[in-house]
Amino acid sequence: MPSPRITHIALHVVDLDACVSFYADYCGMYTIHERRHGAKQIVWMAEPGRESDFIFVLMNGGEDLQLAGNDYRHFGFALGSRAEVDKLAARAEAAGCLVWAPRQEAFPVGYYCGLRDPNGNYVEFSFGQPLGPGAEDFEQLLRLPD
Numbered sequence: 001m002p003s004p005r006i007t008h009i010a011l012h013v014v015d016l017d018a019c020v021s022f023y024a025d026y027c028g029m030y031t032i033h034e035r036r037h038g039a040k041q042i043v044w045m046a047e048p049g050r051e052s053d054f055i056f057v058l059m060n061g062g063e064d065l066q067l068a069g070n071d072y073r074h075f076g077f078a079l080g081s082r083a084e085v086d087k088l089a090a091r092a093e094a095a096g097c098l099v100w101a102p103r104q105e106a107f108p109v110g111y112y113c114g115l116r117d118p119n120g121n122y123v124e125f126s127f128g129q130p131l132g133p134g135a136e137d138f139e140q141l142l143r144l145p146d
Helices: 015-029 082-095 135-141
Strands: 008-013 030-037 040-046 055-061 075-078 098-106 110-116 122-127
Touching: 008 015, 015 030, 015 040, 015 055, 015 082, 015 122, 082 098, 082 110, 082 122, 098 122
Parallel strands: 008 055, 075 122
Antiparallel strands: 030 040, 040 055, 098 110, 110 122
């Protein structure tokens, strides 16, 4: 029997439009589906090329999260270089949504920063983790099943 595979994360958010803009602007995601059911609005967002692989489902009607600065639950996105992490962090700092300044951690964490989305979720942007672009270079360092 095949293993389950994650396909989406669904989030109730206070300001749907602000969250859609955040994930489009900072994460490069775009709306692939939206619908209404009365007062309920639902938006599906994906990264280009991953529309049938993994999506965020954003729904109105949520509550603002108040996560502590040392609460590390987050969504993680890989970037192509340390410079990209720094550039994104500088933009986020100017916008008032940077929560973790860029920092380097030991493998497998790598170089990363963290932002707060308009609903209070934390979003990490990293370079050098064994996930995402270039991950195949790290397969031998991890104990991945065959």
